[in-house]
Amino acid sequence: MIPLDHVIGLSAVLFSIGLIGVATRRNVIVMLMSIELMLNAVNLAFVGFNRMWPGSDSAPALSGQMFVLMVITVAAAEVAVGLGIVISMFRNRDSVDVDEVSLLKW
């Protein structure tokens, strides 16, 4: 009913928007949120594909949704640690500007 290219199209658009957010914004928190957006876009694609090939009555194929569960879990863990890093960063430099943490260079 819902054509797969629409779903993938939406996923691609959301992914690109997240991409712009990661590459452009200077606020670390907004960067992390953009990363979450990208992960969500990927989840959408997985679910879409899973809907396209759901298997049969006797042997249902649910790998896509399994993947989505794992991605959600990993995203949660990543946000937890990432925000911990943001807090340390704020403590050290009193700012969440990502340009402040640019010591890893020549």
Add this chain to the structure above:
Amino acid sequence: MVNEAGLPAVYLRWIPLLPLCAALIHGITLGLLRRPISKPLTNAISCGSVIAAFLISCFAMADLIGEPAGQRRLVDDLYTWIGSGVGGQIFSAEMALVVDPLSAVMILIVTGVGSLIHVYSIGYMEADHRDDKGYQRFFACLNLFTFSMLCLVLGENLVLMFLGWEGVGLCSYLLIGFWYSDRWNAYCGSKAFIVNRIGDFGFLLGIFLIFSALVQVGSPTLSFAGIERSFHQIAGLSLALPLVGEARLVNVAGICFFLGAAGKSAQLPLYVWLPDAMAGPTPVSALIHAATMVTAGVYMVCRLSFLYAEAEVASALIAWIGGLTALFAATIGLVQTDIKKVLAYSTVSQLGYMFLAAGCGAYGAAIFHLGTHAFFKALLFLGSGSVILAMHHEQDIEKMGGLFSRIPVTAWTFLVGVLAIAGTPGLSGFFSKDEILASSFASQVPGHAYLYAIGLATAGLTSFYMFRLFFRTFTGECRASAELQKQIHEPGRSVLVPLLVLAFFSVTAGYMGLPQVWGDLLGIPESNSLGNFLGPVLAQGELHHLEHATEYLLAVAAIAVALLGFGLAYLLYFARPGLADRFADALPAAHRTLSNKYWVDELYDLLIVRPTVFLSDRVCYRILDAGLIDAVAVNGTAHTVRALAAHGLRHLHGGLTQSYVFFMIAGAVAIVGYLLR
């Protein structure tokens, strides 16, 4: 694997090995352990090794004589030095020593005269305190030289001969520049070595030509016996050369080999190193530059006599160069004032005689003269060394004179040497020189009549300048300073005994090769023992047969010319001393040309040395090496990489997280885009 049948003689290896061991002992104690050994021990080791080698050589000679004439060949095969497969065939160069009549004569000369000179050096280097620390080094080099020379002479193949060839070149360099703290001596040593190397280039070309020809016909070998055996197969081959067109292989190879001989034996145009080699100690001049090393070229030509007998063009060239060198050097020797330089030019001249004989096809005569020359030239050099010692290192004959009464033994032996070289009848030099002149008269070399005339004129000049040397040095008023005159005394026994021995041989050696003409006169059948002895191993050149009467006439002409030289020298330097200077003033241009040695050294410097130095320094070093390779390739690469990194790539790593993100994503998009295309 021995190519030619020969009797095995295991003791032969000790002839070169004993001097080598002595040299090694000196090298290890002096160079490695840095604990020099005492002078008496040095004397014992060095002289003992050479004298032992001489005794073994005598034994080998006795062994050889015991065999019937056609089978005189002793072989000592040590091991296979180079073994390889060439185009499916097997080539091997053995480390093998061969004693046949030719090499037997040579080793006796080398070890015999060598031992005498070693003994002489004990006294000479002792009295010469210029370099006390060098005593052991001197004997080490002398022993090394003896080893190399014996390798050269005993070598069974061209490769071993070349090893010895290079070894004597090296030792010559070491010994000429013995007192190296004086830069001039080092320069003379380098000059000798470099000019030798030019000759060696020719030698190598000859080896390559012969070898490639032999490979072509299917018998790759470099041993003399093997080459001689397969020689008829390659004798007819021709080469196409760029300028001269078709040329027979034997002629080209012969000329190439002769280039090597010209370098080693100081013939035109490569003689320039020998007069400057007099910068070395006098025993060195005597051994290396009179008796042994310079004769290596003559030996090589005679060893390859089977090749030269077939190569008329090469032989003619050798004869002419020999003759012209003889005349050329004799003219320069007329005006030299350094006692050793006169003898040096005399050596060049006499070597020219030997090549003249070899070129005309009389290889036996060349070897005969080689032997007699070794005796009287060594005698003359050692005598001059004695004079130099007596005069406290004064070498200018214009500052000598009147020494006859003060150093009589030296004077008498020197006189014997001068008489021998001038060709006094009955002494050795007369017979050998006469045989050479006869062979040039009888040869078939184009223009041989002119060659004979050149040889005769040179004999006259030789007589003249040798007597000039004698009179100026030993007779008349002593022109040295007064305090010097009080200190002139005869050197010690170790110096005088070799002089006496050599004087004896200068007189008697001629009778070993007494040409048949004289034998018939004296009623001795088969008088030319040397010639007969060497006959089976040397090729027979194409000479006209001379009647005995013709030969007597030639001898008379030679005696006349020698007497003329003596008479002129007597007049100018004994009876009326002032006359010589008036002659010189009358012909200033000629005198200047001869004094400056025809400006040959200056010519070489201008034409060859300077362009080479210019090329090496300005072009090869500065432009190519420092400019191109160092600056552009090595430093340039470094600079380019650094510039690229410092000004270019560095900016990719700004430290900004988002730029990293950007590049990562750009890369990912590119890859995925490529995969999804």
Add this chain to the structure above:
Amino acid sequence: METPLLLFYLFAALAVGSALGMVLNLRNTVAGAMNLVLTMVSLGGIYLLLEAYLVAALQIMVYGGAIVVLFLFVVMLLNLRQDDFAPARAWLVRVGSALLAVAALVGLLSATRGLPEAPPVPAGFGGYAQVGEVLYTDYVLLVEVVSLLLLAAIVGALILAKRKID
């Protein structure tokens, strides 16, 4: 047009709109977080339309209820104000990123064209019973590993956020 498709377009527009609002928002971070919540919920709705019921529920619970809340906690904790924002990036960077995003978009879109209709789903597809059964039988190793990952994340977050031990 059928209802599911219409709903899909509605949710999609909502998701894209709030995503843009989050990324392009320069006012404050809280507004961004709110926009993110809206995106998450819209996506949950779309999952429902795609018959992934348990996943939809988890999406709303975990993403919208936990993760974004975590973001808000941190924003409140750090007390970020509006004037804490640095000026935006140079226009070149923005244009470049936009181009990159468009390239990604085009690439992805061109890859999925002309696919057939979706087949009917089996009974109970996407429901908690079926997903749970598959999860704890076929993918049980995955569950264990992920639990370890969560443990590591907890420990890491604790250490990172801790103040110095006196």
